Amino acid sequence: MHGRALLLGLLLAGGGAAFAADGTPKTAPAAAAAPVAQRPGHAGIASANFLATNAGFEVLVKGGNAFDAAVAVASTLSVVEPESSGLGGGFMATLHIAQGNRNVFIDAREMAPMAVNPKDYLNPDGTPNRDTALKGPLSAGIPGEPAGLVLLARKFGRLPLSASLAPAIRIARDGFKPDPRLLASIKDEQKNLERWPASAAKFLPGGKPPVAGEVWRDPEQARTLELIAEKGDAGFYHGELAQKLVDAMDRAHRVHYIVEAMRRAFRDHNDYLGDPDFVKMPLDMLLSPYYADGLRQSILPDRATPSSMLPHGPAHDPGMHTTHFSIIDQDGNMVGITSTVNYILGSTFVAKGTGVLLNDEMDDFALVPDKPNVYGLLGSKANAPVGGKRMLSSMSPSIVIGKDRSVVIGSPGGSTIITQVLEGILHFIDGQSAQQIVADKRYHHQFLPDVIDVEDGVFDAATSAELAKMGYTLKPREAWGFMNVVTWDHRDNKLDAASDPRRPSGLGKVE
Numbered sequence: 001m002h003g004r005a006l007l008l009g010l011l012l013a014g015g016g017a018a019f020a021a022d023g024t025p026k027t028a029p030a031a032a033a034a035p036v037a038q039r040p041g042h043a044g045i046a047s048a049n050f051l052a053t054n055a056g057f058e059v060l061v062k063g064g065n066a067f068d069a070a071v072a073v074a075s076t077l078s079v080v081e082p083e084s085s086g087l088g089g090g091f092m093a094t095l096h097i098a099q100g101n102r103n104v105f106i107d108a109r110e111m112a113p114m115a116v117n118p119k120d121y122l123n124p125d126g127t128p129n130r131d132t133a134l135k136g137p138l139s140a141g142i143p144g145e146p147a148g149l150v151l152l153a154r155k156f157g158r159l160p161l162s163a164s165l166a167p168a169i170r171i172a173r174d175g176f177k178p179d180p181r182l183l184a185s186i187k188d189e190q191k192n193l194e195r196w197p198a199s200a201a202k203f204l205p206g207g208k209p210p211v212a213g214e215v216w217r218d219p220e221q222a223r224t225l226e227l228i229a230e231k232g233d234a235g236f237y238h239g240e241l242a243q244k245l246v247d248a249m250d251r252a253h254r255v256h257y258i259v260e261a262m263r264r265a266f267r268d269h270n271d272y273l274g275d276p277d278f279v280k281m282p283l284d285m286l287l288s289p290y291y292a293d294g295l296r297q298s299i300l301p302d303r304a305t306p307s308s309m310l311p312h313g314p315a316h317d318p319g320m321h322t323t324h325f326s327i328i329d330q331d332g333n334m335v336g337i338t339s340t341v342n343y344i345l346g347s348t349f350v351a352k353g354t355g356v357l358l359n360d361e362m363d364d365f366a367l368v369p370d371k372p373n374v375y376g377l378l379g380s381k382a383n384a385p386v387g388g389k390r391m392l393s394s395m396s397p398s399i400v401i402g403k404d405r406s407v408v409i410g411s412p413g414g415s416t417i418i419t420q421v422l423e424g425i426l427h428f429i430d431g432q433s434a435q436q437i438v439a440d441k442r443y444h445h446q447f448l449p450d451v452i453d454v455e456d457g458v459f460d461a462a463t464s465a466e467l468a469k470m471g472y473t474l475k476p477r478e479a480w481g482f483m484n485v486v487t488w489d490h491r492d493n494k495l496d497a498a499s500d501p502r503r504p505s506g507l508g509k510v511e
Contacts, residue, residue: 090144108148110141220355248351322412
């Protein structure tokens with residue numbers, strides 16, 4: 001039991017050599033794992049979409065390694081699974097480099113914009129404004145995924161970045177048939193997508209959601225990927241594309257704030273101003289910086305404020321809108337990447353001319369201490385939004401290297417990621433196959449609310465009764481997560497790859 005407690009602690013704390021997206025080490029390397037003597041001779045990839053898995057193998061056939069394949073898989077998922085991850089989001093990656101027996105962790109998480117103002121995410125009464133934190137341009141952190149992919153390719157890959165991005169560029173330009181989950185996500189978020197012209201143009205061609213069997217193309221994202229392939233980091237964070245992102249963020253909100261200032265100025269004009277020979281005007285109050293600050297704080301950052309004060313919108317229900325993929329190549333290199341735009345279809349905001357769907361990671365900050373975010377997690381001042389700061393994350397891409405077996409494992413699922421990975425590693429330790437690990441029923445507890453979330457059938461009647469007797473409350477909920485696992489049995493040198501059956505679009509493959 002002590003070993004299992006330690007495992008949960010490691011998942012919560014993280015470890016290994018950590019790199020920011022610019023490649024700067026953040027912590028000292030962890031103790032080296034037990035050396036893996038042989039090479040598997042085959043490669044295994046498990047991801048959330050068969051097109052992404054096949055893109056990874058396409059790059060391996062060209063002579064790439066696991067890290068080149070990871071770039072191919074992640075960039076392809078940006079095209080075919082935008083509801084869960086993409087260039088407008090970020091990721092965390094755990095790597096094992098066979099040569100030299102090194103372990104590395106890459107933090108390509110999004111960062112808060114330098115000009116962030118925590119008050120922009122609050123209602124006038126001080127409560128969190130979930131619509132601002134979850135939808136529209138203000139909900140987006142600075143994307144980390146492009147920088148992370150460039151770092152992954154240049155520091156650890158064998159192939160030019162352009163070769164690893166080629167499959168995603170081709171699929172974005174030539175088109176693909178969206179899977180049922182993407183179609184459902186677009187339909188569910190149609191009203192939000194309609195709020196932003198570039199989002200509607202990308203996801204609602206002809207003003208309607210795409211239908212099953214229809215070929216969907218994304219030429220703007222293809223061009224963005226080409227710029228990254230050609231110029232690396234500079235293709236995204238500098239120059240023409242970066243200016244488009246900034247302009248798209250600024251234009252609507254600059255007008256919004258100006259109009260809201262006009263609204264309040266004319267209200268005061270109507271209420272207070274007149275001929276000073278006849279009217280005593282409260283000029284000291286009207287010109288006071290304290291009064292101006294109060295007016296500023298009363299402006300809702302993402303929508304107009306009617307004179308009668310529009311009440312804030314309802315909060316969204318939690319979802320599981322992240323992605324994870326696992327790779328082991330023929331040389332024994334291993335990589336697990338968990339990538340996200342946070343909630344379903346992120347901010348739903350696409351900057352015109354880029355094809356990039358931005359994240360809504362600002363909701364992962366503690367906008368108000370001890371108030372839950374969309375996933376029900378409470379936060380403290382330590383996770384308050386500050387310019388340049390990374391928001392807290394549950395992403396836990398993990399690699400376990402053992403004498404007899406090794407595994408690359410991870411999953412989406414918001415706060416449930418940590419418990420999913422814990423349970424998956426325990427199943428691995430117990431000798432389960434990759435298919436058994438991803439299919440096993442799950443349960444979850446996160447301190448508050450004080451309940452155990454359970455999938456149907458995870459406990460038998462006797463176990464449920466015993467837990468209830470011990471004082472636990474069991475709360476049934478729909479299946480969650482989308483685990484992707486690759487295992488390597490060193491005893492017979494065989495790989496096994498499996499994708500979670502909870503979503504039919506995934507593919508685990510060995511060849």
